[in-house]
Structures are given as C-alpha cells and as structure tokens.
Amino acid sequence: MIKLNVNGRAATVDADPDTPLLWVLREHLGLTGTKYGCGIAACGACTVHVDGGAVRSCSFPVGEAKDRKITTIEGLSHNRSHPVQKAWIAEQVPQCGYCQSGMIMAVAALLAEKPRPTDADIDAAITNICRCGTYQRIRKAIHVAAGFSQ
Amino acid sequence: MSKDKSVPAIRQLCVGMAVSIVIATGAVVSVQNAAAQNRLEEGREEFRQMATVLQHPRCMNCHVRADFPRQGDDRRRHSMNVTRGPADRGAPGLHCSTCHQSSNQAASGVPGAPDWHLAPLRMAWDGLSAGELCRALLDPARGGMKPNQFIPHFQTGLVRWAFSPGAGPHGEMRNAPAVPYERFMALTREWVERGAPCPDQ
Ligand code: FES
Ligand code: FES
Numbered sequence: 001m002i003k004l005n006v007n008g009r010a011a012t013v014d015a016d017p018d019t020p021l022l023w024v025l026r027e028h029l030g031l032t033g034t035k036y037g038c039g040i041a042a043c044g045a046c047t048v049h050v051d052g053g054a055v056r057s058c059s060f061p062v063g064e065a066k067d068r069k070i071t072t073i074e075g076l077s078h079n080r081s082h083p084v085q086k087a088w089i090a091e092q093v094p095q096c097g098y099c100q101s102g103m104i105m106a107v108a109a110l111l112a113e114k115p116r117p118t119d120a121d122i123d124a125a126i127t128n129i130c131r132c133g134t135y136q137r138i139r140k141a142i143h144v145a146a147g148f149s150q
Numbered sequence: 151m152s153k154d155k156s157v158p159a160i161r162q163l164c165v166g167m168a169v170s171i172v173i174a175t176g177a178v179v180s181v182q183n184a185a186a187q188n189r190l191e192e193g194r195e196e197f198r199q200m201a202t203v204l205q206h207p208r209c210m211n212c213h214v215r216a217d218f219p220r221q222g223d224d225r226r227r228h229s230m231n232v233t234r235g236p237a238d239r240g241a242p243g244l245h246c247s248t249c250h251q252s253s254n255q256a257a258s259g260v261p262g263a264p265d266w267h268l269a270p271l272r273m274a275w276d277g278l279s280a281g282e283l284c285r286a287l288l289d290p291a292r293g294g295m296k297p298n299q300f301i302p303h304f305q306t307g308l309v310r311w312a313f314s315p316g317a318g319p320h321g322e323m324r325n326a327p328a329v330p331y332e333r334f335m336a337l338t339r340e341w342v343e344r345g346a347p348c349p350d351q
Contacts, residue, residue: 020257040319041249041260042230054248059258064251110243117243125243127230 004065006031007075017063021055022046024062025072033073033101037129044128047102047109048072054109073101076108084108087145095132103128107142116146193344196337201280203327203334204287208312212267215274223325238268252307254316261324263311269293284348297346300338 004011006029013028020039025031025048034057037045041059048057049071076082080089084107087093094100103126110117110125117125122142130138203209211220219228235241240248250266269275273293275283286292287300295303303309313331315324329337341347 018256020255040258047248053245054243056249059249059255059260060251061253061255106243113242121242123231124233124235124241127232127244 002062002066004062004070005068006070007072013062015062017061019062020058021048021050021060021062021065021070022057025057025070031072031074035098035101037099037102042129043099043102044106045099045102047105047128049105049109052109052112054106071105073105076104082108083145083148084111084141086148087141091137091141091144093134093137093141095130095134099128099130099132100134103130103138107138107145110142111146111149115149117142189344190347193341193347194349196341196344197284197347198280198349199329200334200337200341201283203312203329204275204283205280206312206325206327208315208324208326210275213269213273213275215271215276219268234268234271238270254311254314256317259317259319259321261311261316264307266308279351281349281351284346288346288348297342300342301335304335304338 001012001014002017004013004024006025011029013024015024015028022034022036025034026036034048035045036058037043039058041056044056046057047054049055049069050060050065051068052071077085080086082104084104088100088104093103106126106128110121114121114125119139122139126138126142204213207220207223207225211222211225214220216227217234218232219234220226221228232244233241235245240246246266246268249260251260251262252264252266253262254260255262270293272291273286275286278286286294288294288297310331313326313334315326317323327334
C-alpha cells in the first residue's frame with residue numbers, strides 16, 4: 001500500500017511502486033483530467049505537479065510520490081480561479097482540449113518559477129505537443145496569465 | 151716492513167669495495183628509476199582504459215560542450231528542445247526531473263538515476279583526447295578533483311547509471327561501456343595509487 005497526498009487529500013493505493021503515477025491517478029483515484037498521450041514522456045499530456053514542479057506522470061513511478069505533494073488539473077484551483085485557467089478561458093485556447101490539462105499544468109509550473117516569462121523562456125519550458133496546433137493561443141495566454149498573476 | 155707492504159693492499163681493497171658499492175648503488179638507482187617509469191607507464195595505460203568509459207556516449211552526452219544535453223549513441227541533440235538551464239538541471243518549468251526520476255523507467259523507457267543533471271560547462275569533455283581529458287579531470291579550474299576524490303565520485307548513482315542504462319521506449323537495450331563497472335573501479339584505484347599519471351596524447 002502506498003500513501004499519497006493528492007490535491008491536498010490523503011489517499012492510499014494498492015499498486016506496485018513502479019506503476020506510473022498516471023495510471024494510479026486515472027485508474028485508482030478516478031482523476032481522469034490528466035491524459036495519456038504517448039506514454040514515453042514526450043508529449044506532456046500527462047503533466048501534473050509533484051512538490052510544485054512539473055512532472056510527466058507517465059514516467060513517474062508512484063513509489064517516488066510517497067510523502068510528496070501531488071497536484072493534478074482537478075486540484076489546481078477549486079473554482080477555475082488560477083491565473084492560467086482564467087487566461088485559458090479568456091483566450092479560448094483549446095480546440096479539442098485533449099492536450100490542455102497537461103499544457104495548463106506545465107504553464108502553471110513555469111509561472112511559479114518565472115512569473116514574467118519571455119518567448120524564449122516559453123520555448124524552453126513548454127514543449128508539450130498539441131495535435132490541434134493551438135500554439136499561438138497558448139503563447140498569448142501565457143503572457144495574459146503572467147499579467148493576471150501580478 | 152711487512153706492515154708497510156700491507157697498506158697498498160688494504161687501500162686497493164677499500165677502493166675496490168667503494169667502486170663496487172657505487173656501481174651497486176647506481177644499479178639500484180637505475181632499477182628504481184626503471185620501476186618508477188614502469189609504474190607511471192602502467193598508470194597511463196590504466197587511464198587509457200578508463201578513458202574508454204569516460205568517452206562513451208553514456209557519459210559524454212551530459213559532459214557536453216553545449217547548452218543542451220545529447221542523447222543516443224549518435225549523440226544527437228536531446229529531443230523536445232531540452233536546454234541546460236541556469237543550474238545545469240534544465241530550464242525553469244522544464245527541469246531534468248520533469249521526465250528523469252531516480253531510476254530507469256520500464257514503462258516509458260526514460261532513463262533515470264538520482265540527481266540526474268548535466269555536468270557544468272567547465273567539465274565539458276567534447277573533443278578532448280585521453281591525455282587532455284586526464285589533465286582536465288585533475289585541474290580544479292575545470293571541475294577537476296584530487297586523486298582521492300575519484301572513487302567516491304564514481305560511486306554515485308549517476309555515474310553507476312552509465313553501466314546499467316536500461317532499455318529505451320521500444321525495449322531496445324542502451325549500450326553500456328565495454329569496461330564493466332567493477333573493472334573500471336579497479337582501474338581507477340590502481341591509477342590513483344600510481345599517482346594518477348596522464349598519457350601524453
Ligand atoms: S503521456 Fe506522458 S508525456 Fe505523453
Ligand atoms: S487542443 Fe487538441 S491536442 Fe491540443
């Protein structure tokens with residue numbers, strides 16, 4: 001049994017420590033906002049926070065999440081009030097939406113470290129893939145979110 | 151009279167003994183010099199074998215003279231625009247630890263070891279011959295260490311990872327250096343004991 005702290009709540013799961021955190025979030029805890037895209041840490045759809053840092057949960061063994069604080073898209077805010085969520089709505093960023101929970105979590109982690117990122121900072125940090133190609137709106141919304149955060 | 155006659159004989163004997171001692175001492179010194187030279191040459195040869203590990207892509211891809219890590223045996227640029235970042239641990243928001251955890255991940259094929267990060271630029275090894283690499287390793291200005299610091303460094307999880315680099319996303323095993331870890335450590339110990347000599351080239 002592995003004890004976890006997910007979105008501020010304690011959870012105990014019966015899983016092999018090598019199981020990717022993504023599987024535990026979706027299958028054991030029913031937190032399906034986090035998506036599976038590639039399974040090889042290449043697309044970013046599965047991005048969550050562990051102790052505030054962006055982590056691609058398809059490549060993060062649940063055993064390493066013990067005693068650490070996990071935040072998923074469901075726990076980013078209780079009422080969509082996080083600056084990134086507000087900017088995403090204001091700019092109507094998503095198209096199909098599949099990549100967007102990972103995108104929002106990656107951007108939230110960037111802004112926590114770099115509150116006013118330049119375009120170069122965004123290029124270096126936001127490498128998530130969007131099959132719908134919403135990259136221009138994503139970039140714009142990141143700058144909008146940075147403004148909301150001030 | 152007989153007493154007087156014996157003096158040259160004793161003198162001759164003394165001179166003879168002195169010459170023998172000088173010759174013997176010289177022989178000992180030259181044997182010692184030859185032994186010291188052998189020791190140094192053996193040490194240099196040990197380092198040449200160590201260099202085959204240090205110059206392997208598993209080490210070189212992160213001891214890189216660039217603002218990004220490399221990957222694969224062809225040492226291509228790391229995918230996803232991964233960059234070195236201010237602390238050699240990736241860019242703000244996309245640290246090495248976003249994808250690399252403390253062990254190889256069988257499910258994703260992503261390699262991992264404790265404290266996964268790039269060597270600082272001053273410890274870049276691209277383009278160095280074995281001799282140059284050896285001198286860099288011993289130069290504090292280039293992140294070098296004192297000889298007694300090599301063993302603890304080579305025992306860290308990140309260095310050990312190079313010898314057990316795991317499988318990639320399609321199940322293909324990554325190549326490890328031809329010299330196994332235990333042999334590499336034995337070579338390092340012997341090289342340090344011989345005074346850490348460096349090959350010229
Ligand atoms: S599903 Fe994890 S990075 Fe693509
Ligand atoms: S909005 Fe469709 S994949 Fe990004």
